[in-house]
Amino acid sequence: MNYQKSLKLIQKYSECPNCGNDKVGNGQGTLDINDDTFIRTCKCGCTVKVKGDENKCTY
Known part of the structure; x- marks a missing residue:
């Protein structure tokens, strides 16, 4: 995926988008x-x- x-x-x-948490790491969430x-x-x-161009959001 390009940087832009x-x-x-x-x-x-x-x-x-569900709870508004803005943290990642330390059990708060991940970014991959x-x-x-x-x-x-x-x-x-x-x-x-x-x-690609597909968005999928699950809660």
Whole structure:
């Protein structure tokens, strides 16, 4: 995933869309960016997955 798209997604999902938590690490949530996948998880159980141009958000 290119850095421009990654940066936009980081800004969009810097806060959990479910509970508003803005922390990652230490059990608060995770942020994983790979070649074509962006995954942001939260301690509340919310997971945001973006693969290519697909958005999938689960709570």
